[in-house]
Each structure stands twice: as structure tokens, then as C-alpha cells.
Amino acid sequence: MDTFFLRLFFGILKLLPLSGVNLEQVHMIASTKLTMDRRRKPATWKRSQQKEPSNAMLYAMFLYALMGLFMGFMIFAVPDFMLAMIILHTYLLFMLIMILITDFSNVLLDTSDSQIILPKPVTSRTLLVARTLHIVVYLGQLILAIMICPVIATFFKYGGAVGFSLLLTTLLTAAIGIFITYILYGLVLRYTSEQRVKDIIGYFQVFMTVFFAVAYQVIPRLINLSETVFSFELHWYSYLLPPVWMAGLLDSVKTVTIDGARISMIVFAIGFPLLAGFVIAKYLAPYFSRFMSAPAEGGTLIQTKSARNRKAHLSEKLAGILCRSCYENASFAQVWKITGRDKNFKMQFYPSLAYIPVFIFIIFFRNFKDVDQKLADLPNGNMFLWLLYLGMFAVTLSLTLISYYENYTASWVYQTAPVNKPGELINGAIKALLVKFFIPIYLVMSTLTLVIWDYKTLDDVLLVGFNSILIFYISALMSTHYLPFSQQPNAKQQSGRFLMVLLRMFLIGILVALHWLALKISWLVIALVPLAFAGCWWLHQRVQQLPWRKIVM
Template identity: 45%
Template sequence: MPTEIDFDKMMIIVNAKLTMDTRRVYLNYKNAKQNENRNHLNTVLLIYGFFGLMIGVLVFALPSFLLCMIIFHTYVLFMMAMTLITDFSTVLLDTADNQIILPRPISSKTIFMARLVHIMIYLLQFTIALSFFPVIFTFFKYGILTGIGFCVTTFLTVLLAVFTTYLFYLVMLRFSNEQKIKEIVTYFQIFMTIFFAVGYQIIPRIINLKSLAGSFELHWYAYFLPPVWMALLVDGLHTLSVDRLHIAMAALAIGIPVITFWVLNKYLAPYFSKKLAVLNNDAVEGSKRTKSNIQKPSISQKLSTLVCKKGFERSAFEMTWKITGRDKQFRLQFYPSLAYILIFVFVFVFRSNQSIGESWENLPSSSNFLVLIYVPLFTISTGILIMAFNENFQASWIFYSTPVNKPGELLTGSLKALLMKYFLPAYLIMFALALYIWHWPIVDDFLFGLCNNLLSFFIIAALTPHYLPFSRQPSTQQQTGRIVIVLVQMVMIGALIGIHYVLLKFPTIFYAVIPFLVAGIIAILKNLQKLPWRRIAA
């Protein structure tokens, strides 16, 4: 069997992969519309292009050329590594090549390089989208030589990102199995979504680019960072500097990516393919391991006995608790919304017309704790509709095959699980923060707000189409109404904050209104529990 890379066979494999990519379609179960994933790729490239435009503005906004180059190369390295980890994890960890092609007279290096070239073709598109505007702006402002150097260092940065990502996966393959790696990738995707959502709001408020550029200087440890190598290489071309520092950094910027790519091809490729070959075997062996028959009651079991009726409501509570923690799509859609709690708190606490110190000092004399009371409701209530959709929706036949006379109990069980698992912890964290800033006088506000939140949550659930938990096929057509529900929630929460703000002048009214709120919660909850099958959305 050949041991080196066979270029002709590699190109045949790459062409086959690219052909399969363009012919892969996603079939909608309802209307049988076919959409190629190329449209999705174009959308992603447009988004990356927009990000590149935002970074490209720094070419004109920052007076320090070196700082601008460091920021850009850091951004490219981060984006490429995260893209490889999140979007290409299924390609990198695909064992189908080993099962189908490897038994043929094709070396593992050829298969590895085919997989790598396949990914590099897509990364080239992402790189162009990310760097198009910064490169054009650099050519326009700093000239041809600097622009060409900028293009070269961008390509070298991508090579480093590829090597870093493969090294990351090799470490994961060494100490984890396939399921754990998928879990890690899922949390990376969640992290990226949260990072951009939070960063968009927070980073511009805490960074003053002009003062940063004015006080910018490199410390000794900065010279160990690849973005600094790349930036100093471009800076050397821009200023035509040939001193020892620029020569050393240029050698590192060019030499390290080339060497790491050679190491990747020479040594890591066979090891990576070998680990992928045994990945499925490890998964099979792990699935055969037996667990002890004696198990302690889980947290969901203990809580379900406290807040749910016996029977189907308790079962729905435990099922929802476990699925929301295990289902990848639910976590990808719902967990990033939890980040908006931090965003809203930061936006309302640290006003743009005040410094962070001034805002913090003025907090005890303000009524901004109302935001802390009602923000958790806005984020958690989005899970009501998300919870209805699941890729394994076919399994919902179990609901119809069991003797459930009141399917409303399934709904209330899942709603209580959502409250106990996500709303209550978030609310307690907000309460602890408010207690630290505003002290004990806000306790009655949070008690009143808790009743308000619970009543509003169940009102939203009553007004939302009644889907059984995890029983609907994820589709754009069915989920287009989410924006309307979000707007209704925003209006409702705004009204709650307004009413609460008015009642701040009459704190004794809180205790007079709370019994009515509790009665309303019980009434709506019982009404939901009694929902018949004809009220369940088909």
C-alpha cells in the first residue's frame, strides 16, 4: 500500500467531496421544497463579509498601524480556529473516509490531505470574506507593497489556525471519546454565539480606541504571539525597516506556519487518521459498558415531586429537564438567549453617557433593580416555543400512544421544568446582585416581581400555540411566528416594569396585590392542566 500522498487520487477524492456538497439538499417534510446548502454558505459568507467590513474600518480609525495589524490578525486567527472547530467538526471527525476509501490502495496521508484540501477550499472563501475589505482599505491607504504583505500574512495566519485546530482535536481524541468531543464542540458553538452577542454590546463601551492607540506599546511577552509576528512583518514592509526585531519577527511569521504545516503532514496526519479509525470502536465499547442498577434519585426527580402532580405531569417535568440538557439544537438556540441577561444588565447599569465608575456609584440611588427583576422573564420565556421543536420529533408518537386524558398536564410539566431549571437560578442570581447593591429594601420588590413573572410566564404560555414538548419538526415556516411572540413579550415586560415603577411609591400595596397574583397563577395553571386534545396544536 502506498505511504506517500498520491496527488491524482487526492484530487479525485476532493472533486467527489465538492460534488457531493453541491448536490446535498435538505428536504422539508411539509412542502417538499428543496434548497441547496450553497445558499446557506452564501449567507454565511455575507455575514463574514460584514464582520470584515467592521474590522476594516479600524484601518482608518486607528492611528497606530501596528495595533491595527495585531487586532486584525488576532481576529482572523480566532475566527478561523472557531470556524474549524464549530462548522467543520463533522468534516474533521468524519470516519466515513476511513471506512470507504482506506481499504482501497490509498494511503492515510492521501485521505488526510484530501480532507484538509476540502476544508481549505472553504476556508479560502471565508478568509476572502473576512479580509476583503481590510485588504482593500490597506491597499488604498498604505500602498501596494504593504497590501501584498498583508495578504501573505493573512494566509499564514490561516495555516496556523488549521494547525492549532488539528492539534486541539488530537488532544481531544487522545483523552475523550466521540460523544464527549461532540459535547465540547457544542459548547464551543454556544460560546461563539454568546461571545459575539455580548461583545457587540459590551466591548465598544469599555474600550476607547483612541486612548488605546495613544498608550499602545509592546511588552516582551507579546513577541511570543503569532499575531504580533504577522503585524511586525507587515509593519516592516510598510516602514521598510530591516532591524533585528523586524527580521526576527518576519522569520517567525514565515517559518513557523511552514514548519507546523510540514509537521502536520508528516507526523500528525497518520496519527490523526489512526485515532479516527478507532473512534467508532471506542464508541461501541463504551456503549456496552454496564451501569449499576442502584441509582440515586436525580435532581429532576426530587424537584418533580415538589412542584408537580403525580403521573404524566411529573413524567413530563423529568423528560423536559433531561432533554433540555442533552439536546444539541435546543442548547444552541436557547443557551445564547441567556447571555442577553448579561447584555441587558450591562446596558442599563453602565450607561453610555457615564463612566463605569460613575454608573456604579449612582446605582444605589436609582431604580434600575427593576431591570434585574424582569430581564430573566424575557430570556427564559423564549424557551416556551423553542421547547416545542426537536429534530427527533417522530418520537412524540409516545404521547399519543399513552392513555393521557389531559395533555395539558404534559405542557405544565414541561413549563415547570423550564422555570425550575433556568428561570429560578437566573432570578436568584439577579436577587443576590440587587441585594449587594441596594440591600434589604428591595426584598419585597423581588417577592412582588417573582409573582408578576410567574403570572406573566403562564399568560405567555396560555397565549402561545399549545404544542406538546419536542413534538414539532424544526422548520422556518413553523418558527416564523417567534418574532411576534418576542415583541408581545417585550411589550408585556415593559408594562410590568412601568406598573412596578409606579407602585414603588406605595410599597404596602405589594402585599395586598400578591394574593391576587398567586390566585391568577393557580387559575391559569389549572386551566392549562385541563386542556383537552382538541386544544393541542396539530
């Protein structure tokens, strides 16, 4: 697909009067970059759960086309034309900005061209044209995948005139999306360093992963199709929204009607993207290139390292308090720091944390009907058990994730260090995960429980805390014993993760059921607290004594 687009746009490029540009070098550089795109997996994919594809770009386009298929159904389902087109162009604009920020950031922020290509006999003008061609081809594939199904649906339902006009508004919306992306990057680069920009993009990727995970569960429960009114009314703020401009242009074509409101929409729809393109070519792109070519300032790097050192100080203090040996201490600090820096870990683990409020919503409310009555009835039941155990449902996933790391080859240090009991390293990792992720969630849930169900649940809160730690250690003992961040992330090694998740859910379900039965005897819950504590201590010692023959390297 990229070869077709490259030939198409390169043929157009030959017709342009470009002085000082070596077209042969442009084609070579652009084709090389597109080859790299095929091998680069999108940032929003969970790398540890999928095999490495031979053409990642083709897989990504298939997924985007599949999402576009639902938008095609939406065009048939929504009777109001303006509303359908507003939703479609909002979806297009959102997807473009999201993908440009997450998956294309390594291209926009790539400074290696200036260090690798420019020292060769390649002019800066040639490199600029090659980068532009690469971006255009990339966007061409992206837009085709996103919009092919909605465009076909529009042709079928509204005819050729509206269909061809939708192609025009798609290009205009793409120009606005690129403009907004450049503005966002420019603002961030203006006030921070390049490395900080990459960190912000990493957090944005995590946010988008969490957003889709939560929206998948919540939004369908909020929609009541029987009460939904499919209509759109024009307000003064509608003139500020690009999707409304595009819908107004298409509505003019469909109804063959011109009035003051539609003329304004057409002017905005065509004029603003043209102005945005001029600003990008004249000011933003050159500024962006100059900024990315400039060397990083040392002060920013020093400041970043200093901030990281201050953050690390907390983990070292906690390790000194909670860990008994130097190896356990080192593993605690290592897991604490890497889980705070590794983007892949965050993208796989944080969505599980985001599911906590989703599960609270599903378990306690199901929908937004009669929320006040349901809140009033909460203190009369024992639903606080689910609230207290939810934290462990989410946090146990981290136990599997810390075994896998992209820089797993550094794990040779484990075998060279004089460690007699590798169980100390696993114990340090478990303590880091419990302190960093479980305890904050547990404290929040315990506070909510004590506020809603009163102090009479204090013994239940204590028992849940020790039971949760018990589950964590049982999971650690029953799973394959890997040292932290020592395994290559691939699907084959992690094929048993789903089974372990089911097993952990089964264990938690048993404990919740036993705890619920214990509530029927007033003194039994507080009597089980020291027993659960003793179990935690015994399992802690079991993990501590794990020998090398039990460790998989």
C-alpha cells in the first residue's frame, strides 16, 4: 500500500519546480523510512501479547479500517445528516490527532536525520522534501484506512456528489489535524526539552490506552437508545467547531441550498485549512526543524536527572525500612524505579487500575438510574467486601508484568552477583509492588468503607489487607519464578498469563466468599486477622528461601 502512495505522490512531486532537490535521494530516503514504518509496531498495541508482525503498518491499517466500519454503520443508523457528518468528522479529527501524537511522534521528534543523513552529500532541502513526502504517504495510508468504510457508506446512502465532497472535507480535516498537532508539539517544545516532550507523549499514550479501556465499559451503559433524539441544532458556538464546518459544507451539497449560515460554514471549512497549511509551511515546519536540529541544553538534562534523583530517594528510604538484606533492598529500588519509567509497563498495567472505578460503577450502580437511592441503601448491605478486594484484582497483574522487559539482556547481572538466595530479589520486587500500587489503593478503599459503613467494619478492613497480601504471595509462589525484568516480552512466554489471571480471580472469589460467611459470626472476623498475618509471614519466608534451581532464566 505504501509503495502505491509513494509512486503516486512522487509522481506529483516530479511535476513541481523544486530547485536544489535531488529527487533520487528523496525517493531513497522516503522509501527507507516507509520500510521502517512497516516494522514499527504502533505504540497503543500491547507488545507482550502479540507476535511481531512482518508488516505492522498493514495490521494497524486493518484495525483502523475495522473501527471505520462502525462509523459506516453509524451513517446508516443516524437519520439526521448534519449530526451524522459531525460525528464522522469529529471521529476523524480525534483519530488523526491521537495517532499522530502516539504512533508518529518518533518521526516528528526524530533528530537522527540531522546526524546521519546531513553529513552525507545530501542537502537540507532534499532532506526536508523527503521527510515531507514520508509524512504525506504515511497520512495517505492512515486516512484511507480510517475513512474508506464511511466514504463507501456515504456514496451508497447519499449519492456521488456528497461522497466526492466527503473526500474533500476529509483532506481539509486532515490539514486541521496536522495543524493542531504541530501547535501542541510547538507549545510543549517551547517550554521544555525534547526528552520531556517524549515523556509527555508517553503519558499521553498511557492516557489513551486507559481512556479506551474505560470507555469500552462505561459508554455503552450510559447510552439509552430508546430516549436518544438524533437531531442537531445550530448554536453560536457551533461556528467554532471544525466538524460542524465540514458538515455544513456537505449539507449544502446535499440540499443544494445556500444561505448565510451555510456560506459561513463553507468559508470556514475551506479557508481555515488553507490558512493552516500556509502557517505550517511558512512558520511551524521550519521552526520545528530548527528546534529539533539544535543540541539539547545541558541544564535541562541536569535538572531532569536531579528530579529523578529526588524521586528515587523515596524508594531508597522505603527500601531501607522494609527490606532486611542488601539484595532485597536493591530489587525493591529497581522495581520501584523501572515501573515508574517503563512506558510498556504503564500501558499494560495502568488500564487495570482504571478498571477499579469502572468495576465500582458496574457492581454498585450498573447505570445512572436511582443513584441517590442506591447510595442510601449501601450501609445496609455487605457490598464493602467487593470494594475492599477490588484493589487486589487490579494489582496482581503487576506481578506478571515485572518479569518482562525490552532491555532484558541486562539481566546477566543477576548471575554475576554473589546472590545465594534469589528469593530475596523476588521478595524485594513483591514488596515494591505492594507498597507502590496496592497500599495506596487499599487506603483509599478502606477510607471509603469506614466512611460509608462506619467503624464496625474496621476488623474487616484489617482482614482484607492481610488476605490481599496473602493472595499476592500465593500468586508469586504458584507462578513461574522469573527474576524482575529478566525475560524477553513475547506472546509465547506469556501464553499462560490468562490462566494465572483466572486462578487469581478464583482465589480472590474464594476469600470473598469465606469472608462473607465469617460475617455471620461476630467474633470470627477479628479472630482470623492474626491467622491471616501468620500466613503472610510464612509465605514471605517461603519466597525468601527460594533457591536458584527454582528460578527460570
